[in-house]
Amino acid sequence: MTLEQLAKQGKRNSMTRAASISSQMGQIKKQSIKDAFVDLQHWRHRSELVYSHNAVDYIDDSGAVSPVATWFTMENINAPLVWITGCGEKCLDYEDLVTMAHRYVKYLIFVGDDMTIVNDTFGDVLNDRILHAKTLDEAVIMASELASPSEKVLFSPSTDVDDSFVDSSQRGDMFQNIVRNLNILYGK
Numbered sequence: 001m002t003l004e005q006l007a008k009q010g011k012r013n014s015m016t017r018a019a020s021i022s023s024q025m026g027q028i029k030k031q032s033i034k035d036a037f038v039d040l041q042h043w044r045h046r047s048e049l050v051y052s053h054n055a056v057d058y059i060d061d062s063g064a065v066s067p068v069a070t071w072f073t074m075e076n077i078n079a080p081l082v083w084i085t086g087c088g089e090k091c092l093d094y095e096d097l098v099t100m101a102h103r104y105v106k107y108l109i110f111v112g113d114d115m116t117i118v119n120d121t122f123g124d125v126l127n128d129r130i131l132h133a134k135t136l137d138e139a140v141i142m143a144s145e146l147a148s149p150s151e152k153v154l155f156s157p158s159t160d161v162d163d164s165f166v167d168s169s170q171r172g173d174m175f176q177n178i179v180r181n182l183n184i185l186y187g188k
Contacts, residue, residue, distance in 0.1 A: 045172035047073050051179045055149035058140075058179040061156035062172030067096045070158040074100040081152040082143040084136075084175075085118070086111030086159075094121040094158065101125050107146045109139045140178045153179075 045063035052058070059077065064070045074081070074097075083105045094117060101108065102125045109131045110118045122130055131146075133139035136155075143153040155175045157168075 045168055047076060048172070050176045051182075053144065053179070053182045056144065056147040056151055056153055058153045059155065060172045060175050060179075061154055062175055063168045064156045064158055065168060067094055067158045070156040071096055071100055073154065073156055074104050077104070077152055077154065079150075079152055080104060080106050080148075081154045082107045082109065082147045084109045084111065084133075084139045084143055084153065084155045085157055086139075094118065097158070098122065098125055105129075106151065107131060107143070109133050109142050109146075111136055111139045136174055137178055140175070140182070144182055 045060050046069075048060045050058045050060045059073075061070065061073045064073055070085070074083075081104055083101070085108065098121060101122050105122075105126060107129045108118065108122060108126055111133050115130070115132055118130060131142060133142055140153070140155075147153050155172075157171070
């Protein structure tokens with residue numbers, strides 16, 4: 001296990017210990033704590049399967065507002081994927097995702113203007129598999145053309161919402177609408 005994986009595991013262990021302490025202090029049943037953690041999987045816009053189109057699963061993770069959140073999503077998907085990401089005015093440090101990109105990302109599609117941080121971070125790992133899209137619509141269409149059956153398309157921005165959206169829910173709703181209309185976009 002790498003030092004990075006140990007650190008990530010430590011975060012999980014800390015959350016588990018905190019839940020255990022909380023349950024003891026408040027005399028909450030263990031099942032209630034377990035149900036709370038299981039329910040995290042059902043939050044909208046966090047690892048949410050939106051649609052399957054041509055045997056490709058489209059996953060909305062627009063609630064991932066940090067690289068660490070995207071890291072956990074990729075680890076849980078554990079399959080080859082086309083990753084749609086992007087940043088508005090505030091790009092974060094993607095360095096934590098290099099290992100995951102090497103392991104799972106077939107193509108990275110960046111939505112935004114300045115690709116400098118993406119090219120600097122992932123250029124050596126993904127080489128010519130980093131693409132640029134001006135809009136989310138364009139990114140989804142590109143992803144649908146690049147993804148093979150049984151692969152995933154993951155929309156996980158890894159950053160806070162920019163001024164073009166009210167919040168991550170609106171960003172995720174837009175992604176979901178585009179995905180659900182793929183047949184219309186392709187005229188099928």
